[in-house]
Amino acid sequence: MRHWLFRACAAGVTALSLTACGTGPGTEDTGGGGxxxxxxxxxxxxxxxxxxxxxxxxxxxxxxxxxxxxxxxxxxxxxxxxxxxxxxxxxxxxxxxxxxxxxxxxxxxxxxxxxxxxxxxxxxxxxxxxxxxxxxxxxxxxxxxxxxxxxGGLLYFRSDLLRKANAEPPSTWAQMGDTCKKVLALPEAEGMSCYSGQFEKYEGLTVNFAEMVESAGGSVVDGKGAPTVDSPEALEGLEFFTEAYRSGLIPKKAITFKEEEGRQAFQKGELVFHRQWPYQWSLANAEDGSSKVAGRFSVAPLPGLDGPGVSSLxxxxxxxxxxxxxxxxxxxxxxxxxxxxxxxxxxxxxxxxxxxxxxxxxxxxxxxxxxxxxxxxxxxSAVPRPRVVRYGDATAAIQDAAYRAMKGEITPEESLAQLQKKLERITKP
Amino acid sequence: MPVLTAQPFPTSSPPGAAPPNRRPGRRPGGRLAALLVSPTLLVLALVAGYPVLAAFRESLFGKREGLDSSGFVQEGEKFVGLRHYAAVFEGEAGERFWNAFANTTFLTVTTVALETVLGVAMALVMHRAIRGRALVRAGVLVPWAIPTVVSALLWQWIFQADGAANALLGREVLWTTDGFQATVAVIVADTWKTAPFVGLLVLAGLQLIPGEVYEAARIDGAGARQQLIRITLPLIRPVLVVAVLFRLLDALRMFDLPFVLVGPHKQSVETLSMLAFDEAANTRYGPGAAYAVVLFVYVAVVAFVFVRLLGADLLSGDGTGRKTSPRRATTAEGAMA
Structure with a gap:
C-alpha cells in the first residue's frame, strides 16, 4: 500500500508542476471558439x-x-x-x-x-x-x-542472392515463394528463412494484417467506416501468410518480431525478404560491422496476390x-x-x-x-489503417484475430468471422 | 530475559499480563494526541481516502455512446449506477475478467511462495556469511533497486528468441508469445526482482534473535534442522508475515512486468490492473474505475483475511500483537527448557 501512496503523490506532484509550466506569462487570447x-x-x-x-x-x-x-x-x-x-x-x-x-x-x-x-x-x-x-x-x-x-512499407530483399539465383524482385506473393525456393537452395543461403514482417501482437501486426487483406483486394473497413473484413479476398490474403508460417517460409520466431527484432534478423543475414519501413535502409547499410548485409540488399514495392501489393500508410x-x-x-x-x-x-x-x-x-x-x-x-498505393473513432479497441481486436490465426489456434475463416463481429460492435453508431 | 529482547515490537506491559482496560478517549492528554495525529490523518484522507472515493464516484458514470450524423462523438457524462460493475462480470468482458482474475491470483500465489522460500534462504546465507558480508548484502539488493520496467526490458532481452535463456536451454522457446511459457517468464523475472526484498526484511528479523537462544539449544542437543524449525522460524515469524503481506499486496496489482516483458492483450499474463489500464487508455474512465474498484476490494479482502488468519503485528496496539507474544515466549522457552 505504501508504494502505491508514494506513486500517487509523485504523480500528483508531476501533474501540478506540469500545469504550472503550461501557463506562461504573456498576452494571450483565450482558446475555444471557432x-x-x-x-x-x-x-x-x-x-x-x-x-x-x-x-x-x-x-x-x-x-x-x-x-x-x-x-x-x-x-x-x-x-x-x-x-x-x-x-x-x-x-x-x-x-x-x-x-x-x-x-x-x-x-x-x-x-x-x-x-x-x-x-x-x-x-x-x-x-x-x-x-x-x-x-x-x-x-x-x-x-x-x-x-x-x-x-510506407517496402520489401527489402537480398539483391546478391537473387542475382545468384537469377531471379527478379517479385511483384506477387506466389513469385516471392518461388524465388525463395530457388534462393534457399543456394549453398550461401543455408539456415536462412524466406520472409518476415512484424508479427508480434502490437500495432505493427495491425499494419501487416491490413496489408495482407488489402494486397489481396479486400478491405478491413469501407469508406464509411463499416467493417468488411469477412470477405473471400481477405481470406486469401490471410491464408497465404498463415500457411507460409505453418510451412516454415516465415520463421517460427517471427511472431516475436517488432521492427527492431526483424531488423536484427535481416542484418544478421537470416532473411531473404523483409517487409520493413524506410528507416532500415541506412542502418542495414552501416559499414561499422553491425550489419552483415551492407550493400547486399535493395528495395521494391510490396508484393500482392495478383500484382503489386498495398502498403499501410x-x-x-x-x-x-x-x-x-x-x-x-x-x-x-x-x-x-x-x-x-x-x-x-x-x-x-x-x-x-x-x-x-x-x-x-x-x-x-x-x-x-x-x-x-x-x-x-x-x-x-497505400491505404490508411482503418479509420475508426474507437481505434484503440479496433486495433486490439485486429491484433487478436491475426495473432491467433498466425499461431494456428483458430483457422483463418474463424479468425475473420470473429473479427467482423467484433468490429461491427466497435463501430456501431 | 532474552525472550523480551527477541520481540521486534516491545509492548509496555510484560507478556502474559492482563490487558489494561482503558479507552483511548479517557487517556490523559488525549486531546493533544488527537491534535498531533491530525496532520497525518489529513494527509491520509487527501492522498488515500479521496482518490478511492473519487474512483468509486467515477465508476458510477459513463459516456454517451455513438456518433452524431457528422461523425462527432457525443459529449457529456451520464449517471449509470452500478451498470459498469454488472458489465465487468457479464459476457465476453466477464470471460476476460475471470481470466485476468485467475492470472492475477495464480501469479500472486506462485511468485509470493517462491519469493518467500528463496528470500528466507538468502537471509540465512547473508546472516551466516562472515567474509564479504557487506558485499553479499549489497549484491543481493541490486535486483530490488532496479526499476521494474528496466528489469522487464532486461528479461525481455534474455527471453527473446535468440536470447540468453534459449542459448542456455539449447532450444528455441518463444517465451514472450501468448501461452504458459509467458507465465513462467513473468514468474522468473518477478521472483528475481523481489526475493531480495523478503530476504532483507527477514535478515533484519534474524539479527534480532540473540545468540544465547541458539547456544542454549545446542547445549540441549538440538541439530541444525531443529534449530531452524523450532527457533529461527518461530522467532522471525512476525517479520515474515509482514514481508509476505507486503508482497501479496504488491503482486495483486502487478502491471508493469507482464505489460513490458510479454506485452498487452496477451491472455496468459493479463492481470486485473491491465484491464483497468486498457479501459482508461481508451478513454472509458467509468468502466476503468469500476475495474480498479473491484481490484481494490479484492486486495482489501485478501489483506484482511491474511491479517486475521496469521495475526500480523501490523495492528499491534490492541488485540493481535498481544495475542502472539505469549505464544512466542513459550516457543522460545520451550526450546531452552
Missing amino acids: GFTGRGPITLATGKDNSGTLTRIAGRWNSSHPKEKVRVIELSDSPDEQRRRMIQNAELKSPEFSVLNLDLVWTAEFAGHRWIDELPKAKFDDATYLEPTLQGASYRGRLYAAPWTSD GGHNLAVSSFARNKATALDFVTFMTDVRMQRENLLLGSNAPTAAALYEDEELIAEYPYLPALRKSIL
Whole structure:
C-alpha cells in the first residue's frame, strides 16, 4: 500500500508542476471558439526528438518570429504514451499543447472527439501532396491536420542472392515463394528463412494484417467506416501468410518480431525478404560491422496476390488543438513546418520521408536516398489503417484475430468471422 | 530475559499480563494526541481516502455512446449506477475478467511462495556469511533497486528468441508469445526482482534473535534442522508475515512486468490492473474505475483475511500483537527448557 501512496503523490506532484509550466506569462487570447485568431507564444507536443532535427527546424521559426516563439514539448518515446498524454490534455481542455504531432492513425479519434480543429483547405494545396497523405489527415472528407511526414512499407530483399539465383524482385506473393525456393537452395543461403514482417501482437501486426487483406483486394473497413473484413479476398490474403508460417517460409520466431527484432534478423543475414519501413535502409547499410548485409540488399514495392501489393500508410501530421491559445500563430507554424522547403530539411537532417510529391523526384535527394522512388510507389498505393473513432479497441481486436490465426489456434475463416463481429460492435453508431 | 529482547515490537506491559482496560478517549492528554495525529490523518484522507472515493464516484458514470450524423462523438457524462460493475462480470468482458482474475491470483500465489522460500534462504546465507558480508548484502539488493520496467526490458532481452535463456536451454522457446511459457517468464523475472526484498526484511528479523537462544539449544542437543524449525522460524515469524503481506499486496496489482516483458492483450499474463489500464487508455474512465474498484476490494479482502488468519503485528496496539507474544515466549522457552 505504501508504494502505491508514494506513486500517487509523485504523480500528483508531476501533474501540478506540469500545469504550472503550461501557463506562461504573456498576452494571450483565450482558446475555444471557432476561427484561427490570436498571436503569441505556442507549443508543439511531439514524441521524442532523438535526432534533434525538430529542435533545429523549430529554431528557424523562432529566430524569424521572436514574438511568436514555439516551445517543443517532448513526450515519451512510446506512441501509446504520447497518445495518452495528448488525450489527457484534451480531456482537461488544457491550453498547454497548441500544435499536436499526431500519428495519422489517431486522426479519426481526435477529430471525432472535437479535440482538434478543422484546417482551412485553401492553405494546403492538393497538388503539393501525395494524395494518400492528405487522405490520412482527413476525417469524413474534411482536413483536420497538415500532412508532414509519410511512411510506407517496402520489401527489402537480398539483391546478391537473387542475382545468384537469377531471379527478379517479385511483384506477387506466389513469385516471392518461388524465388525463395530457388534462393534457399543456394549453398550461401543455408539456415536462412524466406520472409518476415512484424508479427508480434502490437500495432505493427495491425499494419501487416491490413496489408495482407488489402494486397489481396479486400478491405478491413469501407469508406464509411463499416467493417468488411469477412470477405473471400481477405481470406486469401490471410491464408497465404498463415500457411507460409505453418510451412516454415516465415520463421517460427517471427511472431516475436517488432521492427527492431526483424531488423536484427535481416542484418544478421537470416532473411531473404523483409517487409520493413524506410528507416532500415541506412542502418542495414552501416559499414561499422553491425550489419552483415551492407550493400547486399535493395528495395521494391510490396508484393500482392495478383500484382503489386498495398502498403499501410504511416506518417505524422500536425494538428491544432481545439483548446489552444494563439491559434493564428499555430496555423502559421503548421504551414511553415509542412512547407516543401522545410520537408526537404526534415528529410536531409532526420531521414524523415516527406509528404510533398516534388521531393520524390528531386535528383539530388534520390542520390542520397535511393529508396525514394520505391517509397513513392508504396505511398501512392497505400491505404490508411482503418479509420475508426474507437481505434484503440479496433486495433486490439485486429491484433487478436491475426495473432491467433498466425499461431494456428483458430483457422483463418474463424479468425475473420470473429473479427467482423467484433468490429461491427466497435463501430456501431 | 532474552525472550523480551527477541520481540521486534516491545509492548509496555510484560507478556502474559492482563490487558489494561482503558479507552483511548479517557487517556490523559488525549486531546493533544488527537491534535498531533491530525496532520497525518489529513494527509491520509487527501492522498488515500479521496482518490478511492473519487474512483468509486467515477465508476458510477459513463459516456454517451455513438456518433452524431457528422461523425462527432457525443459529449457529456451520464449517471449509470452500478451498470459498469454488472458489465465487468457479464459476457465476453466477464470471460476476460475471470481470466485476468485467475492470472492475477495464480501469479500472486506462485511468485509470493517462491519469493518467500528463496528470500528466507538468502537471509540465512547473508546472516551466516562472515567474509564479504557487506558485499553479499549489497549484491543481493541490486535486483530490488532496479526499476521494474528496466528489469522487464532486461528479461525481455534474455527471453527473446535468440536470447540468453534459449542459448542456455539449447532450444528455441518463444517465451514472450501468448501461452504458459509467458507465465513462467513473468514468474522468473518477478521472483528475481523481489526475493531480495523478503530476504532483507527477514535478515533484519534474524539479527534480532540473540545468540544465547541458539547456544542454549545446542547445549540441549538440538541439530541444525531443529534449530531452524523450532527457533529461527518461530522467532522471525512476525517479520515474515509482514514481508509476505507486503508482497501479496504488491503482486495483486502487478502491471508493469507482464505489460513490458510479454506485452498487452496477451491472455496468459493479463492481470486485473491491465484491464483497468486498457479501459482508461481508451478513454472509458467509468468502466476503468469500476475495474480498479473491484481490484481494490479484492486486495482489501485478501489483506484482511491474511491479517486475521496469521495475526500480523501490523495492528499491534490492541488485540493481535498481544495475542502472539505469549505464544512466542513459550516457543522460545520451550526450546531452552
